[in-house]
Amino acid sequence: MGLAIVHSRARVGVRAPEVRVEVHIAGGLPALSIVGLPEAAVREAKDRVRAAIQCAQFEFPARRITVNLAPADLPKDGGRYDLAIALGILAASGQLTTEALDGWEFVGELALTGEIRAVDGVLAAAVAAGRDGRRLLVAPGNGHEAALATGVDVRTARTLLEVCAALDAKKTLPQAQPLPCQQMQAPDLSDVRGQAQARRALEIAAAGGHHLLLVGPPGSGKTLLASRLCGILPEPTDAEALETATIASVSGRGLDATKWRQRPFRSPHHTASAVALVGGGADPRPGEISLAHHGVLFLDELPEWSRHALEVLREPLESGTVSIARAARQCEFPARFQLVAAMNPCPCGWAGDPSGRCMCNDEMIRRYRARISGPLLERIDLHVEVPRLPPGMLRTDGAPGESSAAVRERVLAARACQQARGQRMNARLDHAMTNAFCRLAPRDTALLERAVDALQLSARSLHRILRVARTIADLAGIDAIETPHLTEAIGYRKLERGRERAAA
Template sequence: MSLAVLYSRALTGMDAPEVVVEVHLANGLPSFTIVGLPEAEVKESKDRVRAALQTAQFEFPARRITVNLAPADLPKESGRYDLPIALGILAASGQIPAAALSQYEFAGELALTGELRPVRGALAMTYKSYQSGRAFILPTDSALEAALVSDAVIYPAKNLLEVCAHLTGRTLLVQLDAQCQAQPIVYPDFSEVKGQSAPKRALEIAAAGGHSVIMSGPPGTGKSMLASRFVGILPSMAEDEALESAALQSLNGQYKVEHWKRRPFRSPHHTASGVALVGGGGVPRPGEISLAHRGVLFLDELPEFDRKVLEVLREPLESGHITISRAARQADFPAQFQLIAAMNPCPCGYLGHFNNKCRCTPDQVARYKGKISGPLLDRIDLHIEVAALKEDELTAAADAEASDVIRLRVEKARNLQLARQGKANFALGTAEIEMHCQLDAAGLALLKTAISRLNLSARAYHRILKVARSIADLAGEVEIKPAHIAEAVQYRRGDV
């Protein structure tokens, strides 16, 4: 037989469309051609495949070899097609049987020794392969990741010879158990943070309702410490949330199986570009906001980021996803992250410090704070101040609540939200706010006064209602009371 047909997968954003690998051998001068919009790394597979086959003691046919990767208009990238191309050559030349190839999909990069190297995007590819009803043969490291897809049939292989032995029936590969035992997850604990009861309360509210936060305070007051511990008080990840998060990490080749159900915490440096935050590239890949999906995006030293970079956060904060458009392709990535930002109150950092160290002029302070646009600040739900600790607070023994205790309250409040409206409070739409955030006469009067005195926008009005709803849920209250409105309003009047 001079023709072999195999199946593999491409990656287009979160999607993994099927790729049919057709290998044809014909008479003529020896040549090796790959068609079907291959990128440079796919074209280079010719040399990897030739060396791997020869190293494994197979015959490399001295014929005219044509490999077609269909559909022809879908760009193909990475080395994942090495394994199906090598198997196609062996099947087309009669060295392995071709009858069983249609039952499997294949992906794997070949070393010159015939060893299989891991490929990125194994989760997304396996999910689509499972829907097609085929089993998936993958490198061992990628197979461990792919096994997170429940009920998928995964066969891990270390090298090309093991795959060939399986297809010939000599030594069958052992199917990987598609069950992942969650490892104990240990986060930094809130009990390690001394004092700062007010910021801790605000972060608990943010965790309960999924709200974004900006913290302002002098250096060394614990802003970064609080942010790094915030992920530990978030509700435990559900199965579908964990799979979404893992799939996004897998697209960049960064996912580790031992991090299953661990909420992501991303903290890019302030020199990061807009593309680094939202994603992009010739072949679009997720950026920091998508890699933080279902977790936390922490932006420390917020005014030090380029203003144009920060502006790209405005749409994802509202919509929860990001669409990356290029001339030839488009990719849509989810981006439901919790933004935790931190900044100093002035260029020197000591404005408002009890030691009165600040020497910045009002113009310098205004320019510094002006680096963050009003529309971006308007989209952040809670604005809180983190004050410097005095000597007695700093030297006192830490006796704060542990993260586990706080998380129990947060999970209870989140469960109330899911039972009432099927989503967290931050995601409520305008009509849902009118339904679930109704106020009595006293609460409405208080909110009207706050809107008038603080010149709040319509967006800020809705966000105050959502934060008040989260405060009421933490208190176990069915109705929003004036005290809840008052607390929510104070998180909008912070001078950041």
């Protein structure tokens, strides 16, 4: 009787590959079969599509209907193809002209009433539809999100009937509109009193994109400091913001279309599973490290995290991506986050405090710190102590700290130096670039060698020291790395030194 082809989009990781919905109607006993490796949810689509077509006052053909979702090797879950299948059946049965579907893509689930429902991952679908030169139709609930994609015409419709009426009569459907963006309201660094050393480390971390570990007793302000990192980072570029938004869009937790321009700050609790942290599941979804892409991942109580969760963190810390293999499916999610970790100095939290209230012995402290593996510690460039402040410093009569805006000026200047030199942040310099850009005077080379020897540092740590020294020199606006820059950078490997002493 008829054949129709309708375009739609799948959701695979952060990609939205094209799916062709082919509908064939032939004589024979009335039946609807969907082929192309459909999962349970797609089979349920049969019932929804039938009800929606009937509710929209169309006729559901009493023929043999075959729906093929191509290519067959793509996962096809959820109800995102409902609308495309329904339109295909209407076109193949002559109730809608096939020309009306030309140049369109459809992504949306159908309610039994024919209402179009929002699905996840439409931002990636909108970007991909634009690249292929087609218009996209989504549910009104997806409009704000899909409208973030540029160079694509996104329309919304409330019901199947509305879509058919508009397509047939060549009437226009409402264009999807982005929501006005909220200004970033990151907490300000001026709230942090004292803590000169930790503030300095935070500034270096922001300037060069380095990972940071804060070590201090409870209540010393570690969380306060970490939550202020986003406020001193440069604004994300359009491309960066779009990448982060695309991840949130496929996470199944929804994307806040008013905050997509802000760098994410994620602070999962230490009881979170490895899957929640790095992503996974039968239908792989991004984890916290990907939701923190181009932003900050704050891991408080680092030694309390499961060993497994911390080990799976190592690879993305280096590569900026995480790959998840699950049965036949392989997914990659971007995960270029900046890590800020925090921990107490000992199990009770008060080691080194002048009050002398810590009763932990050396062995307890050693075991506590050993929960963080050497290879993970190695990947954190800056280890800094955050001591408890004397009570007077915490009162509001103490001088407020420097504002985030002032610190950010210096961070931006240091980033500009790095951009001009190597087109990337110092933390992302590769081996060859580190050697080229982080040259030392012979005297300083000897100093570094002695430090590496004394602290028994690995080659990886050595390169990280060089890159941090490079950032410190950039913050000072100086071309060549000088002795004070290097000694400061070496000073930030505190915890590795602590391990050696404790192990000895």
